[in-house]
Amino acid sequence: KNEVEQSPQNLTAQEGEFITINCSYSVGISALHWLQQHPGGGIVSLFMLSSGKKKHGRLIATINIQEKHSSLHITASHPRDSAVYICAVRSRGGGADGLTFGKGTHLIIQP
Amino acid sequence: KAGVTQTPRYLIKTRGQQVTLSCSPISGHRSVSWYQQTPGQGLQFLFEYFSETQRNKGNFPGRFSGRQFSNSRSEMNVSTLELGDSALYLCASSLGNRLAGHGELFFGEGSRLTVL
Numbered sequence: 001k002n003e004v005e006q007s008p009q010n011l012t013a014q015e016g017e018f019i020t021i022n023c024s025y026s027v028g029i030s031a032l033h034w035l036q037q038h039p040g041g042g043i044v045s046l047f048m049l050s051s052g053k054k055k056h057g058r059l060i061a062t063i064n065i066q067e068k069h070s071s072l073h074i075t076a077s078h079p080r081d082s083a084v085y086i087c088a089v090r091s092r093g094g095g096a097d098g099l100t101f102g103k104g105t106h107l108i109i110q111p
Numbered sequence: 112k113a114g115v116t117q118t119p120r121y122l123i124k125t126r127g128q129q130v131t132l133s134c135s136p137i138s139g140h141r142s143v144s145w146y147q148q149t150p151g152q153g154l155q156f157l158f159e160y161f162s163e164t165q166r167n168k169g170n171f172p173g174r175f176s177g178r179q180f181s182n183s184r185s186e187m188n189v190s191t192l193e194l195g196d197s198a199l200y201l202c203a204s205s206l207g208n209r210l211a212g213h214g215e216l217f218f219g220e221g222s223r224l225t226v227l
Contacts, residue, residue, distance in 0.1 A: 033216060043201060043218040086154065098144070098156040098167040 006087050006102035014110055019074040021105045023087030026068065033099070034061050034072050035086040043086070046072070077109045113137065115204050117219035125227050129190040132222045134202035136183050142166075142207025142214070143185035145177060148199040148221070157200075160185055161207045189224075197226045 003026045013019055023032070034046040047054050047061040049070065054061050058077075063070040074081055087102040116135040124130050136143050144167075145157040156169040160179035177187040183204075189196055201221045206214035 035216075035218075042220040043203075045216045045218070048215045088154070098159055098169055099146075100156070101154040103153050 004087055004089055004100050004102040006085075006105050008105060009103065010106045010108075012108045012110065013077055015078060017077050017109075019077050019081070019107065019109075021072045021085050021087075021107070023070045023072070023089075023102055024068060025070075025087075025089045025100075028092040029065075029068075029089045030092040031090045032063055032070050033088040033090075034070075035088060037084045037086060037104070039083075046085075074107075079109045079111050082108050115202060115217050115219035117200075117202055117222050119222060120220065121223050121225075123225045123227060124192050126192055126194060128192050129188060130192060130224060131186055131188045132200055132202075132224075134185045134187075134204075134219060136185070136202075136204030137217055140204035140206055140217070141183055142205045143179055143183065144203050144205070144216070145185070145187050146201045146203070147171075148201060149197075154201075157187065192226045194226050197224060199223050 005024045007022045032049045035043050036046050037043045046059060049061055049063045058075045060073040072085060084104040084106050086104045088099045090099055115137055118133045134143055142161045144159040146154050147157055148154045157171055157175055158165055158177050159167040163179045174190045179185040199221045201218055203216040203218045205216050208214055
């Protein structure tokens with residue numbers, strides 16, 4: 001069974017700060033997703049990773065397959081980045097490759 | 112390009128009833144997956160369909176079922192509703208190519224079910 005751990009669970013920061021959210025998982029995966037959910041809102045996919053690093057605007061996601069770890073970074077954070085960030089992994093092989101989710105990181109960016 | 116559409120958005124049922132939720136994926140997407148989100152358990156995978164076949168199933172009782180039609184639209188059904196089934200039910204569509212990690216997920220707004 002794949003376990004997905006996210007840290008921190010809650011994070012409050014000031015506008016402009018550099019933010020890092022971590023995700024660790026326990027078994028081999030075929031893909032890792034970073035998702036964003038605003039209060040009362042739907043879920044938006046930020047990144048899908050299987051190796052290396054991806055960048056969209058102020059968001060950067062990295063993954064280390066050997067260490068079973070991924071990080072999501074937000075540069076020059078802004079109050080509109082306040083949301084829940086969720087890591088999800090798809091296990092590799094065995095035919096049962098549905099997603100397993102972390103508990104999410106509640107991020108608040110104060111102006 | 113239209114997004115993923117879920118209906119109904121809100122519904123209230125009583126214990127013992129059954130409910131059917133619908134999900135229309137993005138045009139061209141062949142995979143639809145379903146998720147349950149509750150404050151206590153967070154997001155949990157229910158099942159995934161690809162080209163009308165159930166490809167994966169999460170750890171939920173048999174009261175939870177689904178299907179996918181030839182136009183890729185999907186429905187999920189929950190029978191004999193329990194209070195604990197109150198949740199936000201989300202569906203996501205993707206291209207579904209296993210060799211490419213199934214592809215990026217596009218989520219609907221969800222169907223919020225309240226069981227009284």
